[in-house]
Amino acid sequence: MESVRGVENSMKEKILKGFGVVVLIFALLFVSVLVILKLMGGREKGEAKIIVTNFVAYDFARAVTDDKKEVAMLVKPGTETHTFEPTPEDIIKIKNADLFIYNGGESDEWVKGLLSDNDIPAEKTMRMMDYVGLLEEEVVEGMEAEEEEDVARPEGYEEYDEHIWTSPVNAAKIVDGVRAKLSEIRTGKKLVYKENAEKYIAQINEIHAEISEVVKNANRKELIFADRFPFRYLVNEYGLSYFAAFPGCSDQTEASSATVAFLINKVKTDDIKIVLKIELSSEQLAKMVASETGAEVMVLNAAHNISQSDFDKGVTYVDIMRENVKVLERALE
Numbered sequence: 001m002e003s004v005r006g007v008e009n010s011m012k013e014k015i016l017k018g019f020g021v022v023v024l025i026f027a028l029l030f031v032s033v034l035v036i037l038k039l040m041g042g043r044e045k046g047e048a049k050i051i052v053t054n055f056v057a058y059d060f061a062r063a064v065t066d067d068k069k070e071v072a073m074l075v076k077p078g079t080e081t082h083t084f085e086p087t088p089e090d091i092i093k094i095k096n097a098d099l100f101i102y103n104g105g106e107s108d109e110w111v112k113g114l115l116s117d118n119d120i121p122a123e124k125t126m127r128m129m130d131y132v133g134l135l136e137e138e139v140v141e142g143m144e145a146e147e148e149e150d151v152a153r154p155e156g157y158e159e160y161d162e163h164i165w166t167s168p169v170n171a172a173k174i175v176d177g178v179r180a181k182l183s184e185i186r187t188g189k190k191l192v193y194k195e196n197a198e199k200y201i202a203q204i205n206e207i208h209a210e211i212s213e214v215v216k217n218a219n220r221k222e223l224i225f226a227d228r229f230p231f232r233y234l235v236n237e238y239g240l241s242y243f244a245a246f247p248g249c250s251d252q253t254e255a256s257s258a259t260v261a262f263l264i265n266k267v268k269t270d271d272i273k274i275v276l277k278i279e280l281s282s283e284q285l286a287k288m289v290a291s292e293t294g295a296e297v298m299v300l301n302a303a304h305n306i307s308q309s310d311f312d313k314g315v316t317y318v319d320i321m322r323e324n325v326k327v328l329e330r331a332l333e
């Protein structure tokens with residue numbers, strides 16, 4: 001009896017051990033599956049796969065994919081774009097993206113370090129400033145120049161004006177660049193992207209034709225901005241001249257009395273009817289110049305960003321430029 005009980009006990013022990021091993025294997029398998037799923041992207045269902053910094057990049061990627069759910073804009077609608085800094089969540093989004101589109105230039109200074117720190121390969125990024133001819137920021141007569149001594153420039157800093165999209169000709173080139181880049185990443189969608197891009201470029205070309213016509217028939221070729229001036233690429237494209245209170249991305253908002261006097265004098269002597277300001281910016285200076293001269297204030301929209309309600313309505317770059325054509329027609333008549 002003793003020996004039989006001994007055999008039974010050792011069998012029980014073996015069965016228990018075997019059971020333990022099976023449980024352990026299943027537990028390991030379960031953990032492995034979780035780890036693999038996490039490695040496979042860690043993306044939640046429906047999360048956008050094209051991450052962009054600013055509104056125009058969002059607009060162009062949305063036009064090429066014809067699917068706004070595919071595209072996520074890091075800068076929130078209605079907010080200031082020049083001082084944007086990414087959150088830790090934004091950085092994870094960029095790392096998980098199929099494609100990260102950014103503008104380049106002063107507002108995107110943070111991108112360079114982020115891409116190298118996270119080993120994000122060049123194939124998965126697109127810098128829009130690589131797709132057009134660049135112009136340097138300039139200071140024209142009467143303009144408040146930035147005080148150089150209190151501006152620390154990082155190494156490799158470029159003084160190029162970043163508002164490349166304000167020229168529709170550039171916008172068309174960038175849309176085609178987005179098409180080419182996305183077609184490399186998703187070869188299966190090549191034809192769809194081609195068709196979508198062509199449709200949008202045709203709309204942009206229409207805007208180009210309209211502005212060309214307005215300028216050709218205009219009585220004057222001069223614009224006055226009682227504001228910052230992010231339209232270098234636009235005036236360069238159509239041969240217009242301009243005077244403004246501040247250069248493109250200046251963070252200055254206080255104009256000196258000399259600048260104010262210069263603008264008022266310019267409006268009077270050149271018999272300017274429309275004083276311009278840009279979107280999402282204070283009206284104070286423009287109103288002051290207007291009230292001193294009897295000119296009217298109008299907004300020329302540089303499409304840095306759009307309000308939340310316009311964003312929700314799906315307002316496009318082309319919609320904004322269509323409004324700009326009307327403003328230019330008034331300002332140049």
Ligand SMILES: [Zn+2]
Nearest residue numbers: 230248249304
């Ligand atoms: Zn700007």
